[in-house]
Amino acid sequence: MSKKILIIGSGIAGISSSLKLKSYGLETTIIDKGNFIGGRIGTREVKIKDKSYYFYHGAQFFNAKSDNFQKIIQNGINKKYIKEYGSFSPPRYRGFESMRDFLMNLSQNLNITQNAKVTRLIPYSDKICAIDNKNSIWQTYDGVISTLPAPQNIDLMKEFPTLKKTLKTASYDACVALMFFFDKDPKNIPHFFDYYNKQGILSWMAAGSNLRFWTAHAKAAFSNKSLNKDRVLIKNKIFSEIQKIIYPFEENLKINFHSLQVWKYAKVTKVSSGPQIDPKFPIAIAGDFMEGPNVESAFISGDKAADLIFKRLQ
Numbered sequence: 484m485s486k487k488i489l490i491i492g493s494g495i496a497g498i499s500s501s502l503k504l505k506s507y508g509l510e511t512t513i514i515d516k517g518n519f520i521g522g523r524i525g526t527r528e529v530k531i532k533d534k535s536y537y538f539y540h541g542a543q544f545f546n547a548k549s550d551n552f553q554k555i556i557q558n559g560i561n562k563k564y565i566k567e568y569g570s571f572s573p574p575r576y577r578g579f580e581s582m583r584d585f586l587m588n589l590s591q592n593l594n595i596t597q598n599a600k601v602t603r604l605i606p607y608s609d610k611i612c613a614i615d616n617k618n619s620i621w622q623t624y625d626g627v628i629s630t631l632p633a634p635q636n637i638d639l640m641k642e643f644p645t646l647k648k649t650l651k652t653a654s655y656d657a658c659v660a661l662m663f664f665f666d667k668d669p670k671n672i673p674h675f676f677d678y679y680n681k682q683g684i685l686s687w688m689a690a691g692s693n694l695r696f697w698t699a700h701a702k703a704a705f706s707n708k709s710l711n712k713d714r715v716l717i718k719n720k721i722f723s724e725i726q727k728i729i730y731p732f733e734e735n736l737k738i739n740f741h742s743l744q745v746w747k748y749a750k751v752t753k754v755s756s757g758p759q760i761d762p763k764f765p766i767a768i769a770g771d772f773m774e775g776p777n778v779e780s781a782f783i784s785g786d787k788a789a790d791l792i793f794k795r796l797q
């Protein structure tokens with residue numbers, strides 16, 4: 484069956500939709516507005532003497548509880564682009580060299596265009612027309628899967644009220660992520676700090692691709708309140724908390740600020756309820772908001788959306 488299918492978003496939900504459709508013999512085009520694949524599995528690269536290092540300012544690790552995702556992870560471990568992270572139960576995983584490594588390998592046979600934002604979707608006969616700001620030409624597709632975070636997805640679903648209604652039932656917490664680095668390799672600090680159940684504004688702080696490059700994540704209460712606040716104030720508040728944590732371990736370590744990322748839609752707090760595919764047109768939605776607040780759930784939702792679209796196109 485030869486069909487033209489558009490996937491919007493190269494996060495894990497978009498990649499999993501595309502992989503599943505490929506397994507049915509259907510090629511897809513993935514379009515993403517960002518510079519790199521991965522969406523909220525965010526990696527920020529730093530080059531020192533031609534060697535790359537990475538901050539992980541989005542997802543820090545992922546779990547694999549479902550059979551399908553476990554197969555993906557096992558394959559990645561065998562091919563050395565995924566590794567177990569720490570010794571947790573249930574196990575946690577990361578990309579081998581970087582989180583980006585994981586996605587680059589997973590998507591290497593997929594057709595992905597970055598830096599193109601889909602701005603409108605409209606029904607056309609029994610198909611879907613889409614336009615993006617890079618090509619600026621209306622294209623007609625036999626099927627579409629849109630994987631933007633629910634509140635952003637609503638804007639694209641103006642012509643598809645059933646999906647819009649499903650999207651409106653989801654909600655998210657924000658997350659402020661502060662990236663910082665040390666001048667030299669620390670010797671006495673652990674590779675992560677878990678502050679979820681402790682006092683203070685931080686929830687989690689962990690090294691990225693090596694012990695010099697770190698990201699600190701602020702708790703939801705602080706992050707939600709920070710959305711419209713002055714970035715310098717937010718940075719100073721988080722930075723002073725980081726210093727308080729690090730200096731008891733190594734007081735001679737210089738801590739340098741790198742950058743701040745404010746994720747407005749970071750973590751799903753309420754999963755959507757309602758249909759995932761339009762009752763009439765071949766368009767479906769996928770993303771963590773359909774299944775749960777993590778990488779694996781986003782993967783599962785992409786897989787399900789691909790099944791729905793495949794069935795619709797029979």
Ligand SMILES: Cc1cc2nc3c(=O)[nH]c(=O)nc-3n(C[C@H](O)[C@H](O)[C@H](O)COP(=O)(O)OP(=O)(O)OC[C@H]3O[C@@H](n4cnc5c(N)ncnc54)[C@H](O)[C@@H]3O)c2cc1C
Pocket residue numbers: 491492493494495496497514515516517520521522523524540541542543544545546599600601602630631632635658660700746748749750769770771772775776777778779781
């Ligand atoms: C700070 C933070 C920490 C996290 N920590 C963890 C963790 O440790 N473990 C875990 O399992 N999960 C974690 N998560 C959650 C996890 O990252 C997400 O659940 C998952 O990555 C969501 O994937 P997705 O494909 O649904 O959405 P996204 O990754 O958000 O993908 C959506 C994509 O759509 C693109 N896009 C948006 N609008 C358009 C448009 N108009 N046109 C084209 N493209 C568009 C975006 O650029 C993006 O790439 C964390 C999230 C954040 C933000």
